[in-house]
Amino acid sequence: MSVRIDPSVTTPTTRAQQRIVVVGLALAGLSMRTAVTSVGAVLDEIQAGVHASGTVAGLITTLPVICFAVIGAATTRVGAAVGPHRLLAVALAVATIGLAVRPLASDPAVFVLLSVLALAGAAVSNVVLPGLVKAHFPDRIGAMTAVYTTALAVGTTAGAGLTVPLGDAAGGWRSGLAWWALPAGLAVVPWVLVLREPARRSPAGTARHVPLGAMLRSRTAWAVTAFFATQSIQAYIAFGWFERFLVGHGIGHGTAGAMVAVLSALGIPVSVVAPRVATAHPRAAILVLCSFSLLAYIGLAVAPVGGAWVWMVLSGIGNGVFPVALTVMGMRARTAATAASLAAFSQGVGYAIAGLGPLLFGALYAATGTWALPLAVLFVALGLNVITAWPATTHRFVDDELRKAAA
Numbered sequence: 001m002s003v004r005i006d007p008s009v010t011t012p013t014t015r016a017q018q019r020i021v022v023v024g025l026a027l028a029g030l031s032m033r034t035a036v037t038s039v040g041a042v043l044d045e046i047q048a049g050v051h052a053s054g055t056v057a058g059l060i061t062t063l064p065v066i067c068f069a070v071i072g073a074a075t076t077r078v079g080a081a082v083g084p085h086r087l088l089a090v091a092l093a094v095a096t097i098g099l100a101v102r103p104l105a106s107d108p109a110v111f112v113l114l115s116v117l118a119l120a121g122a123a124v125s126n127v128v129l130p131g132l133v134k135a136h137f138p139d140r141i142g143a144m145t146a147v148y149t150t151a152l153a154v155g156t157t158a159g160a161g162l163t164v165p166l167g168d169a170a171g172g173w174r175s176g177l178a179w180w181a182l183p184a185g186l187a188v189v190p191w192v193l194v195l196r197e198p199a200r201r202s203p204a205g206t207a208r209h210v211p212l213g214a215m216l217r218s219r220t221a222w223a224v225t226a227f228f229a230t231q232s233i234q235a236y237i238a239f240g241w242f243e244r245f246l247v248g249h250g251i252g253h254g255t256a257g258a259m260v261a262v263l264s265a266l267g268i269p270v271s272v273v274a275p276r277v278a279t280a281h282p283r284a285a286i287l288v289l290c291s292f293s294l295l296a297y298i299g300l301a302v303a304p305v306g307g308a309w310v311w312m313v314l315s316g317i318g319n320g321v322f323p324v325a326l327t328v329m330g331m332r333a334r335t336a337a338t339a340a341s342l343a344a345f346s347q348g349v350g351y352a353i354a355g356l357g358p359l360l361f362g363a364l365y366a367a368t369g370t371w372a373l374p375l376a377v378l379f380v381a382l383g384l385n386v387i388t389a390w391p392a393t394t395h396r397f398v399d400d401e402l403r404k405a406a407a
Contacts, residue, residue: 017194021136022147024190028092028125029148030155031187034180035099035118036064037159037264045173052108063115064122065355069348071123073212076337076344080209084128084135084340089191092184095121100181103174121184126347130329131340141330142279146272149323153267155183161261210341210402212348217405218398220332223391225346228325230385232354234293234378235319238263240358242312245371249304259312266316274320275327282331282393285324290386293318297378304371321385328392334399342398357381 039046039060047057079087098117105111129148137144159180167176215221242263246256270289278285296314299307329346333339357377364373 018136020190020193021132022144024088024187024194025129025133025144025148026151027183027187027190028088028121028129029151031092031095031180031184032122032125032148032152033156034159034183035095035115035122037156038163038177038180039115041160041163042167042173042176046111046177049173050105050108050111052111056108056112060112060115062355063112064119065351067116067119067123068126068351071120072127072344072351073348075124075127076212076341077209079128079131079340080337084132084336085191085194088124088128088132089188089195091124092121092188092191095119096181096185096188099184100178103177121187127340127344130326130343131336134330134333134339135336142275142277142327145275145323145327145330149275149326150268150271153264153271156267157261157265160264210335210337212341212345214402214405215341215345215398218401219391220394220396220398220401221342221345223388223394224325224328224332224342225349226388227328227385227392228346229350229353230381230388231321231325232350233357233381234385235322236354236357237361237378237381238315238319241361241374242315245300246304246308248371249308251305251308259308262309263312263316263319266313267319267322270317270320271323275323278324278327279331282324282328283389286321286386286389286393289318289320289324290382290389291318293321293382297375297382301372301375325392332392332396332398334397338397338399338402 043057043061046052046060047054052060075087082090094117098114098120102111102114102118105114125148130145133141133144133148163173163176163179165176166179167173170176170179239260243253243256243260246259247253251259274285274289292314296311296318299311299314304311326343329343330339333342361374361377364377365371367373
């Protein structure tokens, strides 16, 4: 069955234009998580430096999920009005300002407000990039998704691992945070160049908008959302709790931190391969990746210390389901506009659900004082991830379901 591309989106006509878009995808991906992981690396210093309470510190760590859901929900409508390329360029510019100015804050409320600006680029990129991949590279969705998800993994790891040494070299945690304005600023450049091309100069209102509410009538949209949410629950628990889990079993803080860093870093090579495989064999890719996660969770349950390094490696490979989920969003839409709305819907709802995962994990640990029930959350989320993968990867399109529902 042929794939019909949204006629309101003109794809690049030369190799030079395509290269600009590829560079833009990579740089946008690189800056998508640095605003998040850089804060986690120096959270104690931030809390002391801006005189934040424990509640505010908790808000700061939860803010990415809130922004991804709220800003992401508004992105498709704004993108239809001004164009996705222009919206992305503006969002990245706003993020650059937020990242540069946020470290200067000495008041917790100001720090939170500037953090919203810093997260704007990531929130918009989450939604816009799947649609732009669909528009510019409809026959290379896996390869182009790999470009920005691999860069995302690099940025995630760099933000967590380099913020402290950069700050130590330049005068403290504030300088360490400010460094991440640089890649965000660079990410603006290729999208401005794309906007300068004559093919980009189309009336602002011509891009077809697919309302988020329409996604409620698509079973495929719900399947993709559930698939994304159950994967994200596992990832949020891994990044939020695995270090404490390992320390709770007697592993030193430094070693536990290094293990979680390895888990994160493995996202780089996995993101290179997983989206490419998923375009041809999505279910096989998901089953293999989820098998790695299953082995990791069993290992954490039965031998958390002796095989800790192995379990972190296996879990890091299993997290490759994340770029597969982003690839599926492009595969289940016929047009760029539908892909963007599907991304907004599935990630908005998915991130909101995923944010509850670490809370439930922590609540069960606080209530029982053991890790058995919290680990059960991972097994349940993994099982649901496999189950929801089947309808999410069935060869059908959200566009067709929306037309059928309207008829």
